[in-house]
Amino acid sequence: MKLESKAPQGPLAEKWTKHKFNVKLVNPANKRKYEVIVVGTGLAGASAAASLGELGYNVKAFCFQDSPRRAHSIAAQGGINAAKNYQNDGDSVYRLFYDTIKGGDYRAREANVHRLAEVSVNIIDQCVAQGVPFAREYGGTLANRSFGGAQVSRTFYARGQTGQQLLLGAYSALNRQIANGKVKMYTRTEMLDVVLVDGKARGIVTRNLVTGKIESHSAHAVLLATGGYGNVFFLSTNAKGSNVTAAWRAHKKGAFFGNPCYTQIHPTCIPVTGDHQSKLTLMSESLRNDGRVWVPKVAKPGLRAKDAAGIAEDDRDYFLERKYPSFGNLVPRDVASRNAKYMCDEGRGVGQTGRAVFLDFADAIKRDGRNVIEAKYGNLFDMYKQITGDNPYEMPMMIYPAVHYTMGGLWVDYNLMTTVPGLYALGEANFSDHGANRLGASALMQGLADGYFVIPYTIGNYLADMKAGEKISTDLPEFKEAEKQVNERISKLLSIKGKKTVDHLHRDLGHIMWEYCGMSRTDAGLRKAKGKIQELKKEFWNNVNVLGGSGELNQELEKAMRVADFIELGELMVDDALNRSESCGGHFREESSTPDGEAQRKDDEFMYVAAWQYTGEDQPEVLHKEELIYETVKPTQRSYK
Amino acid sequence: MKITLKVWRQKNNTSKGAFKVYQAEHVSEDMSFLEMLDVLNNELVVKGEDPVAFDHDCREGICGMCSLYINGRPHGPQQTTTCQLHMRTFKDGETITIEPWRAKAFPVLKDLVVDRTAFDRIQQAGGYVSINTGGVPDGNAIPIPKKIADEAMDAAQCIGCGACVAACKNASAMLFVSAKVSQFALLPQGQAERKERVEKMVAQMDAEDFGACTNTGACEAECPKGISLTNIARMNREYFVASLTSYEVQAKGDGA
Structure with a gap:
């Protein structure tokens, strides 16, 4: 089977516009004759279910939590990128596209990433109109910050709870459609299989988590917005319930799995304290804007945060600033993580376990005053204190990398369709836009882009070819x-x-x-x-x-x-x-x-998406390659020195 | 640390429950409260006993899924979510009583798990701005003074855990409902439906059998996100104004 990305031909900046014109439309009066299943109610799922309901489709939405508002998108802290260029600092759709492609180490599809950058501006407008209380300047305009190594300030935020506010926005839109009767919501219901009829995804099998009842639901198309698989590591920043089951069941029914090895390790998490540890808590990356990362130059086993002030300036190794003078503490996540690991491997790690490095705000507090730091990071500092018992206003934080996000996921084409006709994957559940590494504040952007602005167009192209009202029975x-x-x-x-x-x-x-x-x-x-x-x-x-x-x-x-x-x-x-x-x-x-x-990197050998095909129980999976063709950007070796 | 746990056990929503006592022998003060329960559950499974069912998900204090009424207080002795409560808060040898949220509108499903879908139904009644995807103005075309945005954000931080209901003698949901009403009453985006929203959400709250406000402020004192009582005052005002004037809107259609 040859993998076709279905990315449109033509100049990069015109591909999406052209595609939107070329996709088939479903007659407004016919939309109500189609049923769509959406599994997962995070940013991608909730925004998709709401938007499809608004268009007139009949939607059934499913989540395993007790309410759609609990999905793990809610925990995203830092922000959401958009190429608004409100700061007049040189941002543009092309720059956001370029940064995302480069940040992904040239392993993402150009056309998808450009589309993502294009619709990023619509997302902000949409969320503002919903009443998402983004941070504002005194003049009433939207505030921005620079985030995760970006050279421009394009990140929109709502204190340290951006994911929460964006999800509650999508949840409110979803609620409106539930009230209108266009979305039927199934909470505490877990998808356990996808059902194919004549080779097309036509429904799912679920388990009611309260009664245990196994049920079938049929539809014209099935959308998986079921998040990432970081919990394969047991310890991760994911919610305890986050899982791969929906995606994996789809994989076993024929959906290829793209780039499963691409996982993101986030550099700033609270270190493990013991065998009882059940999850790891992320401290937002925005902390690296003001915090300085260091370890002692000479190993000091068991060094505690409260004794850190006793280490003289000359005896400290600010290793990121030393090795990467131009980006310093703001190097990308993978670079920051690996270097923290190296320091600990050398024996220079701190804390009881020796698997931690300091993130120090003493200089920032001296420079800007405690009030400024509190206004920026107050809730994160409180959270840190609550978990560790240490006060980061008085001593450095201790951090260590932890699994945070999975760039891999179900392989999808430009329309977000998997290799199973009628089965789509949105948000973190697909492999698409982040290549081999995701930039900070881009996950929220992608989830909402897929749900609000991509799938409402591309699903019509598929449904238009199906007979309206061609409902099927779950007795099949x-x-x-x-x-x-x-x-x-x-x-x-x-x-x-x-x-x-x-x-x-x-x-x-x-x-x-x-x-x-x-x-x-x-x-x-x-x-x-x-x-x-x-x-x-x-x-x-x-x-x-x-x-x-x-x-x-x-x-x-x-x-x-x-x-x-x-x-x-x-x-x-x-x-x-x-x-x-x-x-x-x-x-x-x-x-x-x-x-x-x-x-x-080895571009001559590996400039492709690895899409794996399931072939049977305990059989080796078969590798398919989607060659990545760079028409616009010329891949370079990343350097943050 | 050694801890004695008195835990509410109830097979399902039709059976009667009772307290059962367990000994947690190996508790580290670095454990979160839920990790302490994980360890207990693993020991129970090894012994072949049914583990204690409890709700939890993000374990970083934001999803609102965890609950637990600990020693007579929702989310325990600190003003945090249960997942952020750590065992260093307790003393060695202490007895800890754990119950589910107690409210008519939150029926127990099993052990410590309750049904909070009443909250969703209140949000569905009007907790939104009625706009479709697309066709909205530029974000900066709706200027919002920083103070207003901040105050709206204070209200919007509600995580929907239900601690306010559990804390209230009347099991009132006023703090929860008023947080959403306030957010939209403050923001320009919420003005068009301001009156219908508060009327519909309050009507649904009453239909769900939540009690009346006690005016004691127990909800605010126990809210892990510090949602302020001011929101209840604002909702009362909004409701009063709406009840006197919304007929002007409704006379020409229901405005929905």
């Missing part, structure tokens, strides 16, 4: 077979009654992934990981202990089904990381580095 054998498989899987899990808890096995998977498929990867390590994951899979299916029954609220069963899928995904991530023997963006292969230890 395809649905019954999928339900049967889901029920069998549940029965199997409940019947094992082994010795290990689901959390225990998930933690074991996390250790393998973090050790061998984390910030830095090697051929030998990845091969070892593959074997270990295969062993773990056997152990899971022979020795997991899932108590309780299927017809009740059973959180252990929910977790078990998700972990079973994470284990399979973990193996594919390792396969992908093995195949990609270059370093690019968040994927760092030690064998492929420059003499001074920086990432070395």
